[in-house]
Amino acid sequence: MTARPNIPAVAAAPLAARIERQWDADIVPQLVDYIRIPAKSPHFDAQWAENGHIERAIRQAEAWVRAQPVAGMAVEIVRIAGRTPVLFFDIPATGGLPADRTVVFYGHLDKQPEMTGWREGLGPWEPVMEEGRLYGRGGADDGYAVFAALSAVMALDAEQVARPRCVGLIETCEESGSYDLPAYLDLLAPRMGSVQLVVALDSGAGNYEQLWVTTSLRGLVNGTLEVRILEEGVHSGDAGGVVPSSFRIARQVLDRIDDSRTGVVKPAAFNCDIPADRLEQARQAAAILGDATWKRFPWASSCCDDPATASIFAEPVTKDPVEVVLNRTWRAALAVTGADGLPPTHIAGNVQRPFTTLKLSLRLPPLVPAAAAAAELKRTLEADPPYRARVSFAYDQAAQGWNAPAVAPWLSAALDAASQANFGKPAAYMGEGGTIPFMGMLGAKFPDAQILVTGVLGPKSNAHGPNEFLHVPYAKKVTVATAMVVAAAR
DSSP states (O other), rough: OOOOTTTOOOHHHHHHHHHHHHHIIIHHHHHHHHTSSSOOOOOTTHHHHHHOOHHHHHHHHHHHHHHHHOOOOOOOOOOOOOOOEEEEEEEEEOOTOTTTEEEEEEEEBBBBBOSOOTTTTTTTBEEEEEEEEEEEEIIIIIOOOOOOOOHHHHHHHHHTTTOOOOEEOOOOOOOGGGTTTTHHHHHHHSSSEEEEEEEEEEEEEEEEEEESEEEEOEEEEEEEEEEEOOOOOOOOOHHTTTTTOHHHHHHOOOOHTTOTTTBBBOOGGGOOOOOOOHHHHHHHHHHTTTTTTHSOOOOOOOOOSSTSSSSSSSSSOOOOHHHHHHHHHOOOOOEEEESSSSOOOGOOEEEEEEEEEEEEEEEEEETSHHHHHHHHHHHHHSSGGGGGGGEEEEEEEEEEEEEOOOOHHHHHHHHHHHHHHHHHSEEEEEESSSSSHHHHHHHHOOTOEEEEEOOOTTOOOOOSTTTTTHHHHHHHHHHHHHHHHHHHHO
16 A cells, blocks of 8 residues: 555545534444443353343444445444354445555454442443543443544545545454454455555554554463362361461462562563564653653552652552553563452451462563463463462463554655644654454454554553543544545555
Protein backbone atom coordinates (compact mmCIF):
# COMPACT_ATOMS: atom_id res chain seq x y z
CA MET A 1 0.00 0.00 0.00
CA THR A 2 1.41 3.37 -1.00
CA ALA A 3 0.60 6.97 -0.38
CA ARG A 4 -2.01 8.31 -2.72
CA PRO A 5 -0.17 10.52 -5.24
CA ASN A 6 -1.38 13.91 -6.42
CA ILE A 7 -4.17 14.07 -3.85
CA PRO A 8 -4.23 17.01 -1.45
CA ALA A 9 -4.11 16.35 2.26
CA VAL A 10 -7.45 15.54 3.89
CA ALA A 11 -8.88 18.42 5.89
CA ALA A 12 -9.40 17.40 9.50
CA ALA A 13 -12.01 20.01 10.46
CA PRO A 14 -14.96 18.75 8.37
CA LEU A 15 -14.27 15.16 9.42
CA ALA A 16 -14.02 16.22 13.07
CA ALA A 17 -17.32 18.11 12.92
CA ARG A 18 -19.16 15.08 11.52
CA ILE A 19 -17.53 12.63 13.88
CA GLU A 20 -18.16 14.89 16.90
CA ARG A 21 -21.87 15.03 16.07
CA GLN A 22 -22.15 11.29 15.58
CA TRP A 23 -20.33 10.50 18.80
CA ASP A 24 -22.56 12.82 20.83
CA ALA A 25 -25.88 11.93 19.23
CA ASP A 26 -25.42 8.25 18.49
CA ILE A 27 -22.24 6.52 19.61
CA VAL A 28 -22.25 7.54 23.27
CA PRO A 29 -25.87 6.34 23.73
CA GLN A 30 -24.93 3.06 22.05
CA LEU A 31 -21.98 2.64 24.41
CA VAL A 32 -24.20 3.40 27.40
CA ASP A 33 -26.41 0.46 26.37
CA TYR A 34 -23.39 -1.73 25.63
CA ILE A 35 -21.82 -1.13 29.05
CA ARG A 36 -25.02 -2.41 30.70
CA ILE A 37 -24.52 -5.83 29.07
CA PRO A 38 -22.37 -8.15 31.27
CA ALA A 39 -20.82 -9.76 28.19
CA LYS A 40 -18.00 -11.46 30.03
CA SER A 41 -15.51 -13.38 27.94
CA PRO A 42 -15.94 -17.17 27.89
CA HIS A 43 -13.02 -17.70 30.24
CA PHE A 44 -14.99 -15.84 32.90
CA ASP A 45 -18.45 -17.12 31.95
CA ALA A 46 -18.41 -20.81 31.10
CA GLN A 47 -22.16 -20.63 30.36
CA TRP A 48 -21.78 -17.70 27.96
CA ALA A 49 -23.92 -19.30 25.27
CA GLU A 50 -26.77 -20.09 27.64
CA ASN A 51 -26.57 -16.74 29.44
CA GLY A 52 -26.81 -14.87 26.15
CA HIS A 53 -24.88 -11.74 27.11
CA ILE A 54 -22.32 -12.04 24.31
CA GLU A 55 -25.21 -12.62 21.93
CA ARG A 56 -26.90 -9.42 23.14
CA ALA A 57 -23.69 -7.43 22.67
CA ILE A 58 -23.00 -8.64 19.15
CA ARG A 59 -26.63 -8.22 18.09
CA GLN A 60 -26.62 -4.64 19.39
CA ALA A 61 -23.49 -3.88 17.36
CA GLU A 62 -24.90 -5.63 14.29
CA ALA A 63 -28.16 -3.67 14.48
CA TRP A 64 -26.30 -0.38 14.72
CA VAL A 65 -23.97 -1.21 11.81
CA ARG A 66 -26.91 -2.29 9.62
CA ALA A 67 -28.73 0.95 10.38
CA GLN A 68 -25.91 3.14 9.03
CA PRO A 69 -26.37 4.59 5.51
CA VAL A 70 -23.22 3.15 3.95
CA ALA A 71 -23.47 2.40 0.24
CA GLY A 72 -22.92 -1.25 -0.69
CA MET A 73 -22.10 -2.43 2.83
CA ALA A 74 -22.63 -6.11 3.63
CA VAL A 75 -23.06 -7.08 7.29
CA GLU A 76 -23.37 -10.45 9.00
CA ILE A 77 -22.79 -12.31 12.21
CA VAL A 78 -20.55 -15.23 11.27
CA ARG A 79 -20.91 -18.36 13.39
CA ILE A 80 -18.94 -21.57 13.69
CA ALA A 81 -20.60 -24.23 15.81
CA GLY A 82 -19.31 -24.27 19.38
CA ARG A 83 -17.41 -20.99 19.03
CA THR A 84 -18.09 -17.41 19.99
CA PRO A 85 -19.53 -15.36 17.11
CA VAL A 86 -17.81 -12.72 14.97
CA LEU A 87 -19.32 -9.57 13.45
CA PHE A 88 -18.13 -9.07 9.89
CA PHE A 89 -18.80 -6.13 7.61
CA ASP A 90 -17.50 -5.34 4.13
CA ILE A 91 -17.64 -1.89 2.52
CA PRO A 92 -16.61 -1.36 -1.13
CA ALA A 93 -13.84 1.08 -2.06
CA THR A 94 -14.71 4.54 -3.33
CA GLY A 95 -13.09 6.95 -5.75
CA GLY A 96 -12.09 4.26 -8.20
CA LEU A 97 -9.61 2.59 -5.84
CA PRO A 98 -8.93 -1.15 -6.33
CA ALA A 99 -11.75 -3.41 -5.21
CA ASP A 100 -9.53 -6.11 -3.74
CA ARG A 101 -7.04 -4.05 -1.69
CA THR A 102 -8.35 -3.91 1.84
CA VAL A 103 -8.16 -2.09 5.14
CA VAL A 104 -9.19 -4.36 8.03
CA PHE A 105 -10.64 -2.88 11.21
CA TYR A 106 -10.33 -5.04 14.33
CA GLY A 107 -12.08 -4.84 17.70
CA HIS A 108 -13.80 -7.03 20.27
CA LEU A 109 -17.02 -6.98 22.28
CA ASP A 110 -16.30 -9.43 25.12
CA LYS A 111 -15.32 -8.05 28.51
CA GLN A 112 -13.31 -8.72 31.62
CA PRO A 113 -15.23 -9.62 34.82
CA GLU A 114 -16.59 -7.13 37.33
CA MET A 115 -13.64 -6.69 39.71
CA THR A 116 -14.15 -5.17 43.16
CA GLY A 117 -13.13 -1.68 44.29
CA TRP A 118 -15.37 0.55 42.20
CA ARG A 119 -15.84 3.86 43.93
CA GLU A 120 -19.22 4.90 45.24
CA GLY A 121 -21.64 5.71 42.45
CA LEU A 122 -19.78 3.62 39.85
CA GLY A 123 -20.05 0.00 38.81
CA PRO A 124 -19.06 -2.29 35.94
CA TRP A 125 -22.52 -2.55 34.38
CA GLU A 126 -23.87 0.91 35.23
CA PRO A 127 -22.60 3.58 32.78
CA VAL A 128 -21.85 6.99 34.28
CA MET A 129 -20.64 10.05 32.38
CA GLU A 130 -18.46 12.46 34.36
CA GLU A 131 -16.44 15.30 32.83
CA GLY A 132 -16.13 13.59 29.45
CA ARG A 133 -15.33 10.18 30.93
CA LEU A 134 -17.77 7.33 30.36
CA TYR A 135 -17.31 4.88 33.24
CA GLY A 136 -18.18 1.19 33.02
CA ARG A 137 -16.75 -2.10 31.87
CA GLY A 138 -15.86 -2.47 28.23
CA GLY A 139 -16.50 0.99 26.78
CA ALA A 140 -12.80 1.61 26.17
CA ASP A 141 -11.79 -2.06 26.03
CA ASP A 142 -13.13 -2.46 23.45
CA GLY A 143 -16.75 -1.66 22.74
CA TYR A 144 -16.06 1.69 21.11
CA ALA A 145 -13.97 0.15 18.30
CA VAL A 146 -16.78 -0.95 15.97
CA PHE A 147 -18.54 2.40 16.32
CA ALA A 148 -15.36 4.44 15.83
CA ALA A 149 -14.30 2.41 12.78
CA LEU A 150 -17.57 2.82 10.96
CA SER A 151 -17.86 6.48 12.00
CA ALA A 152 -14.45 7.13 10.41
CA VAL A 153 -15.53 5.47 7.15
CA MET A 154 -18.85 7.33 7.09
CA ALA A 155 -17.17 10.70 7.64
CA LEU A 156 -14.84 10.09 4.69
CA ASP A 157 -17.75 9.13 2.48
CA ALA A 158 -19.81 12.15 3.56
CA GLU A 159 -16.90 14.43 2.67
CA GLN A 160 -16.42 12.56 -0.62
CA VAL A 161 -12.88 11.53 0.25
CA ALA A 162 -11.79 8.45 -1.67
CA ARG A 163 -10.83 5.47 0.50
CA PRO A 164 -9.94 1.78 0.11
CA ARG A 165 -12.26 -1.13 0.65
CA CYS A 166 -12.88 -1.49 4.39
CA VAL A 167 -13.59 -4.74 6.22
CA GLY A 168 -14.54 -5.05 9.89
CA LEU A 169 -13.70 -8.09 12.03
CA ILE A 170 -15.15 -7.77 15.53
CA GLU A 171 -14.67 -10.83 17.74
CA THR A 172 -16.09 -11.89 21.12
CA CYS A 173 -13.27 -13.99 22.60
CA GLU A 174 -10.32 -11.59 22.90
CA GLU A 175 -10.25 -11.42 26.70
CA SER A 176 -9.94 -15.21 26.73
CA GLY A 177 -6.96 -15.22 24.42
CA SER A 178 -8.85 -15.16 21.08
CA TYR A 179 -8.78 -18.95 20.94
CA ASP A 180 -11.75 -18.95 18.55
CA LEU A 181 -10.24 -16.40 16.16
CA PRO A 182 -7.88 -18.63 14.10
CA ALA A 183 -10.85 -20.63 12.82
CA TYR A 184 -12.59 -17.43 11.73
CA LEU A 185 -9.44 -16.08 10.10
CA ASP A 186 -9.14 -19.28 8.08
CA LEU A 187 -12.79 -19.00 7.11
CA LEU A 188 -12.86 -15.28 6.30
CA ALA A 189 -9.36 -14.58 4.93
CA PRO A 190 -10.37 -15.50 1.35
CA ARG A 191 -13.14 -12.89 1.59
CA MET A 192 -10.85 -10.12 2.82
CA GLY A 193 -8.93 -9.60 -0.40
CA SER A 194 -5.36 -8.34 -0.30
CA VAL A 195 -5.01 -6.87 3.19
CA GLN A 196 -2.81 -3.78 2.96
CA LEU A 197 -3.51 -2.13 6.30
CA VAL A 198 -4.83 -3.40 9.63
CA VAL A 199 -6.29 -0.90 12.09
CA ALA A 200 -6.67 -2.34 15.60
CA LEU A 201 -8.45 0.08 17.94
CA ASP A 202 -7.66 -1.86 21.10
CA SER A 203 -4.57 -0.44 22.71
CA GLY A 204 -3.18 2.22 25.04
CA ALA A 205 -2.13 5.84 24.97
CA GLY A 206 0.69 7.41 26.95
CA ASN A 207 -1.32 10.61 27.34
CA TYR A 208 -4.42 12.23 25.86
CA GLU A 209 -2.43 14.88 24.02
CA GLN A 210 -1.34 13.10 20.81
CA LEU A 211 -1.88 9.98 18.73
CA TRP A 212 -0.09 6.95 20.18
CA VAL A 213 1.01 4.09 17.98
CA THR A 214 1.65 0.71 19.57
CA THR A 215 4.85 -0.87 18.29
CA SER A 216 4.83 -4.10 20.28
CA LEU A 217 2.68 -6.18 22.62
CA ARG A 218 3.73 -8.62 25.28
CA GLY A 219 2.73 -12.25 25.21
CA LEU A 220 0.91 -13.96 28.07
CA VAL A 221 0.72 -17.26 29.90
CA ASN A 222 -2.24 -17.62 32.26
CA GLY A 223 -2.74 -20.60 34.48
CA THR A 224 -3.53 -22.06 37.88
CA LEU A 225 -0.95 -23.25 40.41
CA GLU A 226 -2.16 -25.64 43.11
CA VAL A 227 -0.08 -26.66 46.11
CA ARG A 228 -1.63 -29.40 48.26
CA ILE A 229 0.02 -30.76 51.43
CA LEU A 230 -2.97 -32.27 53.31
CA GLU A 231 -6.21 -33.98 52.41
CA GLU A 232 -8.11 -31.84 54.92
CA GLY A 233 -7.48 -28.94 57.28
CA VAL A 234 -6.00 -29.59 60.73
CA HIS A 235 -5.58 -27.63 63.97
CA SER A 236 -2.75 -25.13 63.47
CA GLY A 237 -1.53 -25.58 67.05
CA ASP A 238 -1.27 -29.32 66.56
CA ALA A 239 0.27 -29.16 63.08
CA GLY A 240 2.26 -25.92 63.23
CA GLY A 241 5.97 -26.66 62.92
CA VAL A 242 5.26 -30.12 61.54
CA VAL A 243 3.07 -29.59 58.49
CA PRO A 244 4.57 -27.00 56.16
CA SER A 245 2.22 -24.25 55.10
CA SER A 246 0.89 -24.72 51.57
CA PHE A 247 1.20 -20.96 51.15
CA ARG A 248 4.89 -21.08 52.10
CA ILE A 249 5.46 -23.87 49.58
CA ALA A 250 3.73 -21.77 46.93
CA ARG A 251 6.08 -18.89 47.79
CA GLN A 252 9.06 -21.19 47.37
CA VAL A 253 8.09 -22.42 43.92
CA LEU A 254 7.18 -18.90 42.77
CA ASP A 255 10.67 -17.79 43.80
CA ARG A 256 11.93 -20.00 40.98
CA ILE A 257 10.22 -17.62 38.55
CA ASP A 258 10.76 -14.12 39.88
CA ASP A 259 12.88 -12.46 42.52
CA SER A 260 10.49 -11.61 45.37
CA ARG A 261 12.53 -8.50 46.20
CA THR A 262 12.94 -6.97 42.72
CA GLY A 263 10.27 -8.70 40.65
CA VAL A 264 12.87 -9.64 38.00
CA VAL A 265 11.82 -12.80 36.15
CA LYS A 266 14.86 -15.05 36.28
CA PRO A 267 14.64 -17.96 33.77
CA ALA A 268 16.21 -17.16 30.42
CA ALA A 269 13.29 -18.86 28.65
CA PHE A 270 11.05 -15.95 29.66
CA ASN A 271 13.36 -13.17 28.48
CA CYS A 272 14.80 -11.84 25.21
CA ASP A 273 17.12 -9.13 23.92
CA ILE A 274 15.44 -5.80 23.28
CA PRO A 275 15.86 -4.59 19.66
CA ALA A 276 17.78 -1.34 19.24
CA ASP A 277 14.88 0.49 17.57
CA ARG A 278 12.55 -0.38 20.44
CA LEU A 279 15.13 0.89 22.94
CA GLU A 280 15.24 4.20 21.09
CA GLN A 281 11.44 4.43 20.96
CA ALA A 282 11.32 3.76 24.70
CA ARG A 283 13.72 6.63 25.30
CA GLN A 284 11.60 8.94 23.13
CA ALA A 285 8.37 7.93 24.87
CA ALA A 286 9.99 8.38 28.28
CA ALA A 287 11.15 11.87 27.28
CA ILE A 288 7.55 12.78 26.42
CA LEU A 289 5.94 11.28 29.50
CA GLY A 290 8.56 11.68 32.24
CA ASP A 291 7.26 10.78 35.70
CA ALA A 292 3.79 10.26 34.24
CA THR A 293 5.05 6.82 33.18
CA TRP A 294 4.55 5.68 36.78
CA LYS A 295 2.47 8.40 38.43
CA ARG A 296 -0.54 7.42 36.29
CA PHE A 297 -1.25 4.42 38.52
CA PRO A 298 -3.55 4.71 41.59
CA TRP A 299 -0.88 4.33 44.28
CA ALA A 300 -1.94 3.70 47.87
CA SER A 301 -1.01 6.26 50.47
CA SER A 302 1.93 5.24 52.63
CA CYS A 303 1.96 5.05 56.43
CA CYS A 304 5.62 4.16 56.74
CA ASP A 305 7.51 7.20 55.44
CA ASP A 306 8.38 10.48 56.99
CA PRO A 307 6.49 12.97 54.77
CA ALA A 308 9.24 15.49 55.32
CA THR A 309 11.86 13.31 53.69
CA ALA A 310 10.07 10.79 51.52
CA SER A 311 7.03 10.23 49.37
CA ILE A 312 3.71 9.84 51.13
CA PHE A 313 2.67 7.31 48.50
CA ALA A 314 3.67 3.79 47.69
CA GLU A 315 6.43 3.67 45.08
CA PRO A 316 7.09 1.78 41.84
CA VAL A 317 9.84 -0.72 41.17
CA THR A 318 11.79 2.09 39.50
CA LYS A 319 11.20 5.79 38.86
CA ASP A 320 13.49 5.95 35.83
CA PRO A 321 11.03 6.69 32.98
CA VAL A 322 13.02 4.69 30.41
CA GLU A 323 13.17 1.67 32.70
CA VAL A 324 9.46 2.00 33.47
CA VAL A 325 8.63 1.90 29.74
CA LEU A 326 10.91 -1.09 29.15
CA ASN A 327 9.67 -2.97 32.22
CA ARG A 328 6.04 -2.80 31.05
CA THR A 329 6.69 -3.48 27.37
CA TRP A 330 9.82 -5.59 26.80
CA ARG A 331 10.41 -7.43 30.07
CA ALA A 332 8.66 -10.37 31.66
CA ALA A 333 6.51 -9.86 34.76
CA LEU A 334 4.70 -12.31 37.03
CA ALA A 335 1.51 -11.44 38.90
CA VAL A 336 -0.79 -13.41 41.18
CA THR A 337 -4.28 -12.38 40.11
CA GLY A 338 -6.49 -14.72 42.16
CA ALA A 339 -6.47 -17.27 44.96
CA ASP A 340 -8.51 -20.19 46.35
CA GLY A 341 -8.11 -22.12 49.58
CA LEU A 342 -7.91 -18.95 51.68
CA PRO A 343 -11.03 -18.27 53.75
CA PRO A 344 -12.10 -14.64 54.24
CA THR A 345 -10.26 -13.15 57.20
CA HIS A 346 -13.39 -12.65 59.30
CA ILE A 347 -14.13 -16.38 59.34
CA ALA A 348 -10.55 -17.70 59.26
CA GLY A 349 -9.93 -19.95 62.25
CA ASN A 350 -6.81 -21.60 63.65
CA VAL A 351 -6.62 -24.14 60.86
CA GLN A 352 -3.67 -25.34 58.87
CA ARG A 353 -5.13 -25.24 55.38
CA PRO A 354 -4.77 -28.29 53.10
CA PHE A 355 -4.05 -26.38 49.87
CA THR A 356 -3.37 -23.04 48.24
CA THR A 357 -4.42 -22.33 44.68
CA LEU A 358 -3.13 -19.25 42.84
CA LYS A 359 -4.05 -17.79 39.48
CA LEU A 360 -0.84 -16.71 37.71
CA SER A 361 -0.36 -14.21 34.93
CA LEU A 362 3.07 -14.21 33.31
CA ARG A 363 3.60 -11.42 30.78
CA LEU A 364 6.23 -12.26 28.19
CA PRO A 365 8.47 -10.04 26.03
CA PRO A 366 7.14 -9.77 22.46
CA LEU A 367 9.72 -12.10 20.92
CA VAL A 368 9.43 -14.97 23.44
CA PRO A 369 7.56 -18.01 22.03
CA ALA A 370 4.45 -18.29 24.21
CA ALA A 371 3.84 -22.03 23.81
CA ALA A 372 7.42 -22.89 24.77
CA ALA A 373 7.23 -20.48 27.71
CA ALA A 374 4.04 -22.13 28.96
CA ALA A 375 5.67 -25.55 28.89
CA GLU A 376 8.76 -24.22 30.66
CA LEU A 377 6.65 -22.50 33.33
CA LYS A 378 4.87 -25.77 34.07
CA ARG A 379 8.13 -27.71 34.21
CA THR A 380 9.83 -25.16 36.49
CA LEU A 381 6.95 -24.90 38.96
CA GLU A 382 6.30 -28.63 39.23
CA ALA A 383 9.90 -29.91 39.39
CA ASP A 384 11.15 -31.42 42.67
CA PRO A 385 8.36 -29.98 44.89
CA PRO A 386 9.36 -28.94 48.43
CA TYR A 387 8.33 -31.49 51.09
CA ARG A 388 7.09 -33.71 48.24
CA ALA A 389 3.91 -31.70 48.19
CA ARG A 390 1.46 -32.17 45.35
CA VAL A 391 2.30 -29.22 43.06
CA SER A 392 0.56 -28.80 39.73
CA PHE A 393 0.28 -26.03 37.18
CA ALA A 394 -2.32 -26.00 34.42
CA TYR A 395 -2.12 -23.21 31.87
CA ASP A 396 -5.28 -22.11 30.11
CA GLN A 397 -3.85 -19.46 27.83
CA ALA A 398 -0.58 -19.06 25.97
CA ALA A 399 -0.86 -15.98 23.76
CA GLN A 400 2.00 -14.93 21.53
CA GLY A 401 3.39 -11.41 21.77
CA TRP A 402 3.87 -9.18 18.77
CA ASN A 403 6.53 -6.88 17.35
CA ALA A 404 5.28 -4.53 14.62
CA PRO A 405 6.81 -4.63 11.16
CA ALA A 406 8.73 -1.60 9.95
CA VAL A 407 6.41 1.34 9.31
CA ALA A 408 6.20 2.28 5.64
CA PRO A 409 7.03 5.90 4.80
CA TRP A 410 3.46 6.64 3.67
CA LEU A 411 2.04 5.40 6.96
CA SER A 412 4.58 7.28 9.07
CA ALA A 413 3.74 10.51 7.22
CA ALA A 414 -0.01 9.88 7.54
CA LEU A 415 0.24 9.21 11.28
CA ASP A 416 2.20 12.39 11.93
CA ALA A 417 -0.17 14.45 9.78
CA ALA A 418 -3.21 13.02 11.56
CA SER A 419 -1.73 13.62 15.00
CA GLN A 420 -0.66 17.19 14.15
CA ALA A 421 -4.07 18.01 12.68
CA ASN A 422 -5.99 16.72 15.71
CA PHE A 423 -3.61 17.40 18.60
CA GLY A 424 -0.97 19.82 17.40
CA LYS A 425 1.74 17.26 18.21
CA PRO A 426 3.43 14.47 16.24
CA ALA A 427 2.47 10.84 16.66
CA ALA A 428 4.30 9.00 19.45
CA TYR A 429 5.46 5.38 19.37
CA MET A 430 5.62 2.96 22.28
CA GLY A 431 5.12 -0.70 23.08
CA GLU A 432 2.28 -1.80 25.32
CA GLY A 433 2.33 -4.31 28.13
CA GLY A 434 -0.96 -5.97 27.29
CA THR A 435 -1.70 -8.72 24.80
CA ILE A 436 -3.80 -8.70 21.63
CA PRO A 437 -3.54 -12.26 20.30
CA PHE A 438 -5.15 -11.18 17.05
CA MET A 439 -2.08 -9.19 16.03
CA GLY A 440 0.23 -12.17 15.98
CA MET A 441 -2.39 -14.24 14.17
CA LEU A 442 -3.03 -11.59 11.57
CA GLY A 443 0.66 -10.88 11.08
CA ALA A 444 1.15 -14.54 10.25
CA LYS A 445 -1.88 -14.60 7.94
CA PHE A 446 -1.07 -11.33 6.11
CA PRO A 447 2.70 -10.81 6.45
CA ASP A 448 2.85 -7.95 3.93
CA ALA A 449 0.20 -5.78 5.62
CA GLN A 450 1.00 -2.49 7.35
CA ILE A 451 -0.39 -2.37 10.85
CA LEU A 452 -1.75 0.48 12.96
CA VAL A 453 -2.46 -0.47 16.56
CA THR A 454 -3.79 2.42 18.61
CA GLY A 455 -6.40 3.02 21.25
CA VAL A 456 -7.86 5.15 24.00
CA LEU A 457 -6.58 3.44 27.15
CA GLY A 458 -4.66 6.38 28.54
CA PRO A 459 -3.70 7.40 32.09
CA LYS A 460 -6.00 6.08 34.83
CA SER A 461 -8.45 4.55 32.32
CA ASN A 462 -7.81 1.29 34.21
CA ALA A 463 -8.90 -1.36 31.74
CA HIS A 464 -9.75 -4.66 33.49
CA GLY A 465 -9.83 -2.94 36.88
CA PRO A 466 -12.31 -0.88 38.88
CA ASN A 467 -13.40 2.55 37.63
CA GLU A 468 -12.58 1.76 33.99
CA PHE A 469 -13.48 4.65 31.71
CA LEU A 470 -13.52 5.81 28.11
CA HIS A 471 -12.08 9.31 27.58
CA VAL A 472 -14.71 10.48 25.10
CA PRO A 473 -12.97 13.67 23.83
CA TYR A 474 -9.83 11.66 23.11
CA ALA A 475 -11.80 8.86 21.45
CA LYS A 476 -13.37 11.41 19.08
CA LYS A 477 -9.94 12.67 18.02
CA VAL A 478 -8.61 9.13 17.58
CA THR A 479 -11.59 8.45 15.33
CA VAL A 480 -10.76 11.48 13.17
CA ALA A 481 -7.08 10.51 13.05
CA THR A 482 -8.07 6.98 12.00
CA ALA A 483 -10.17 8.37 9.16
CA MET A 484 -7.26 10.47 7.93
CA VAL A 485 -4.87 7.52 7.96
CA VAL A 486 -7.33 5.33 6.07
CA ALA A 487 -7.76 8.11 3.49
CA ALA A 488 -3.99 8.16 2.95
CA ALA A 489 -3.87 4.48 2.09
CA ARG A 490 -4.40 2.52 -1.08
